[in-house]
Each structure stands twice: as C-alpha cells, then as structure tokens.
Amino acid sequence: MSVSTWQAELAVDCRCTLGEGPQWDAKNQRLYWCDILGKQLHWLSPATGESSHYQLDHRVSLAAPLAEGGLLLVGEDRLSRFDPSSGSIEKWCDFEADNPITRSNDARIDRHGSLWLSSMGKSAERSAGSLYRLHRGELSRLRSGLTIPNAICFSADGEFAWFTDTVTGVVMRWELDSDGWPQGEPQPWADFFSSQGNPDGAVMDSEGCLWLALWGAGQVVRLDPNGEIVGRVELPVSQPSCPVFAGPDLKTLYITTAQEGFSAEQLAQEPTAGSLYVVETGIKGLAEPPLRLV
Structure with missing residues (x-):
C-alpha cells in the first residue's frame, strides 16, 4: 500500500508549553487552541493571518463553539462560558472540582452536538482519568480508570466513536446507538504500542479516515477505516498533540505541538516546539456541529 507523505510548516510561532485542543469555529472563521499549562487560549484568523491569545486563570484544554454563540x-475543574469579543468568562458547572489531582484533557463535539470530554491526573497518575459526555446540559461519565485519554473523534454517520488511553498505545473504536451513547465494550482498532510515538489527539476527514498525532514521533498519520496507515505528515518538532481541519473549505490541516518535558538541549534542537503547524493535504475535513447545551 502506498503511503502519501506531506511536510508541515510553521503557522503561528506561539511556543506553547502544551499546545492542545485545536477547534475550528466555522461561524466566526477562527481557529482556537489551548496552551494547557500556560493557561492560555490562542486564536488564528486564517483569512487575515491575525493571531493572538487570551490569558486565563486556570488550565483549559478545549474551547468549543456554542450553538447560541460564544465558547x-x-x-481543569469547571466548564465555563467565554465571550471572545469581551473576554468575559462565567462558570457554567463544576468538572471534577472535588478531585484536586485531575485536569481536563482531550475533548471533541460529536455528531449530535454533544461534547465528549476527558480528565487525567495532572502528573499523569495511573488510572486517575475518566471519559464523559455532556449531552443537552447533562454530564455523564462513560468510562473511568484511564490514564491519558485522547484521540476522541466520531464517524460521519455517528455509528462509531474512537478514543485511546495513550499509555496503552491502542486506539479503540466504540459502537454508538442512534442517540450517540456507547453500546457494549470498545474494541481495539489500531495498535501503536510497539511503534515509535504514542497516540494522542485525532480528527476525522470527510473520506472516513482518522488523522492521529503520534507524540514523540514528530508525525501525524492518516488511518483508513481498517486502521491501516495510508498517509503521513512529517513535522520538524517531535511532540505533535492534535490535528484539526480548518478554513472555509476545511482543506487546511493545523496541528498543535508541545515542548512539555523538554530539556534545554531539546529546546535548542527544536526551538519552535509548542507552536502551531499547518499542511495543505488536498483532503477535506469533516464539518463538526456546534455544541448544544439544551
């Protein structure tokens, strides 16, 4: 099988400690991403090239566009409404607020306009994390005992969800019912345990393939519906964290990266680690609905 390859280039030289959670706001044509450890929400307007960030008072891992506007x-311990135009932030509900060792991690909106979100230990404590679904304003725990939940994404028809516990190296596929709730047990779908890099964030494209960041390997791989690698994006930095399709036609792939855990020597070798990267693959992404709270 031939594997397509692409080279990612620097898009925004932001050098996040832990860049994560890239999310396209189609209504406002803005890309958002987080520096979890830096407590920052970054944004880019691809049409103008303008970019900046908001400084927050707590660790945030995703900014999800709301159907009624705002984000x-x-x-790490709460879900909040945020108005990008004014910068105002208002707590909406608690999120593992009674557990001081955890913070939020990977999250993505499903085909029903509901949000799957996860938690993990701040120091990646084993089995401290959980996976949740926020459906019409109600938060339900789907799974516990996870260490670093990642790779949350969904098939276009809403029949399957994917996720991984990064430390296992295995991406799991979970069958969903017609309302988007998991059925039975998730099944192993793609195994990276013995390969270079650890599975991190993921996004689906319009052709039914999954794009998966391989943390530590400097790559994002494209996996076909059988979990086989059919494409590979090479980055000049080693810790890509999550890809997302953005732009008016959803044909531009952006990739967040990190410099978390780097020594001074590693930083000297990868000075732009933690920045936002971009690649034009010619492949269209899958449009995601805005988040519905009611």
Missing part, C-alpha cells in the same frame, strides 16, 4: 471552555 464553552473545558477547564
């Missing part, structure tokens, strides 16, 4: 911030 829902997925934070």
